[in-house]
Amino acid sequence: MALIDTINNDIKAAMLAKDKEKLESLRAIKAALLIANTSGEKVNEEAEIKLLQKLVKQRKEAAEIYIKNGRKDLADSELAQAQYIEPYLPKQMTNEELKAHIVKIITEVAASSIKDMGKVIGAASKQLAGKADNRTISEIVKELLG
Numbered sequence: 001m002a003l004i005d006t007i008n009n010d011i012k013a014a015m016l017a018k019d020k021e022k023l024e025s026l027r028a029i030k031a032a033l034l035i036a037n038t039s040g041e042k043v044n045e046e047a048e049i050k051l052l053q054k055l056v057k058q059r060k061e062a063a064e065i066y067i068k069n070g071r072k073d074l075a076d077s078e079l080a081q082a083q084y085i086e087p088y089l090p091k092q093m094t095n096e097e098l099k100a101h102i103v104k105i106i107t108e109v110a111a112s113s114i115k116d117m118g119k120v121i122g123a124a125s126k127q128l129a130g131k132a133d134n135r136t137i138s139e140i141v142k143e144l145l146g
Helices: 003-017 020-037 045-068 072-088 095-108 114-127 134-145
Strands: none
Touching: 003 020, 003 072, 020 045, 020 072, 045 072, 095 114, 095 134, 114 134
């Protein structure tokens, strides 16, 4: 089943359950997908994953800003929305799995120092798209090469 169909079904279920925050989150996903589809080309699964990651990242960044400004109520709402969006993303790798995979990438690209960080992160970002956050990838590469 296509993501948009799944979202539509979940919107109906959230409406019936009167779950306001979940409904708001699902409508945000649907709006983003519809906007992406109006660009003229069909959005593939990889583009959908990037779009969902962007939505989660926006919610988390907004929550951080709200917390800094003493608005815990708004931060909680943003974090709840991020939690409703995350199940539509592929399962995220654990730090241990991520480290093991990055060690393999380091040997593949023959990286030996922190100067090779760009090559490693580039390869890791392609191979781990949707399965790990780029910030986490970067931190682990720094740790392993540094």
